[in-house]
Amino acid sequence: MITRRFLLGGSAVLAAASLAGCGTTAPSKFKSYSGPPVTGIVVNKAARRMYLLSGSTAVRAFDIQLGGDPVGPKRMEGDGKTPEGYYMINRRNPNSSYHLSIGISYPNTNDVALAEAMGVKPGGDIFIHGTPHEKHRTTDWTAGCIAVTNEEMEDIYAMVQDGTTILIQP
Numbered sequence: 001m002i003t004r005r006f007l008l009g010g011s012a013v014l015a016a017a018s019l020a021g022c023g024t025t026a027p028s029k030f031k032s033y034s035g036p037p038v039t040g041i042v043v044n045k046a047a048r049r050m051y052l053l054s055g056s057t058a059v060r061a062f063d064i065q066l067g068g069d070p071v072g073p074k075r076m077e078g079d080g081k082t083p084e085g086y087y088m089i090n091r092r093n094p095n096s097s098y099h100l101s102i103g104i105s106y107p108n109t110n111d112v113a114l115a116e117a118m119g120v121k122p123g124g125d126i127f128i129h130g131t132p133h134e135k136h137r138t139t140d141w142t143a144g145c146i147a148v149t150n151e152e153m154e155d156i157y158a159m160v161q162d163g164t165t166i167l168i169q170p
Contacts (some may be wrong), residue, residue, distance in 0.1 A: 029100060029150075033158040035059060041128075041166040043088070043146060045070055045082060050128075050146060052159055058158070062152050065131070067144040072170075074144055076115055082144050082168060083111070083138030089128075089164045092157065099130025099150040100157045104166060109161065128156060 036054035043050045043067055051058040069080035069087075083106040091103035107115065107122035115122035128146045129151035141147070148156065 020043060022139075029154050029157075031095070031154050031158040033155070034144075035159070038159045038161070038164060041160065041164060043166065043168040044170055045084070045168065050148070052156070060155065062148050062156070065142060066148040067142050068140055071140050074111070074123065074126075076119065076120035078122070078143075080130045080144060082142070082146060083107075083108070083126055084168050086169055087166050088170065089160055089162055089166060091162065093127070094125070095159075096129055096131065098127070098145075098147070098153075101127040101129035101145075102160055102162075103127050104146075104168075129153060138139045 007077050021024075036057075036059055038052045038059065039051040039055060041050065042053060045066065048064050048066070050064045051061045052060045066082040066156060067074075067080045072081055073084035074081040083104070085108070088105040090105040091100050093101045094102070104126045106126040107124060111122045123144065125145075126144055128148065129142075130150035132146050
């Protein structure tokens with residue numbers, strides 16, 4: 001229920017309008033989740049699959065899209081690769097340009113040390129995120145992130161908490 005105030009002749013008149021039957025409200029992208037807790041995420045880059053785990057049981061699996069040059073681990077900014085190794089979910093962005101997103105803790109200290117040894121920047125801002133409509137289920141296209149559909153991202157956003165470990169495998 002939305003309440004609107006209209007000023008008429010110096011006095012406020014309240015009018016209530018319900019948007020429920022108007023067809024003008026978009027469904028919320030924020031869902032709730034009451035299933036088993038997600039305790040880990042495993043990404044298999046070669047199979048283009050991501051699994052949300054509760055203990056050792058997969059509670060959901062998703063087809064994914066990766067960086068534009070996905071074979072091999074991420075070594076530097078701009079290489080188009082998705083990182084490989086153990087990381088954590090460390091942040092979330094409800095206002096992402098890609099619908100919703102959850103951040104992956106790349107680069108870790110090993111990634112930074114390797115990049116420094118190579119004389120390059122490791123890059124950053126690696127996320128699991130939704131997909132712009134023009135990229136929906138096309139070939140790998142991200143800058144190194146893990147992409148799913150927007151509807152799937154809504155589920156993931158509700159299911160995965162900050163601090164969840166993620167293993168990204170070749």
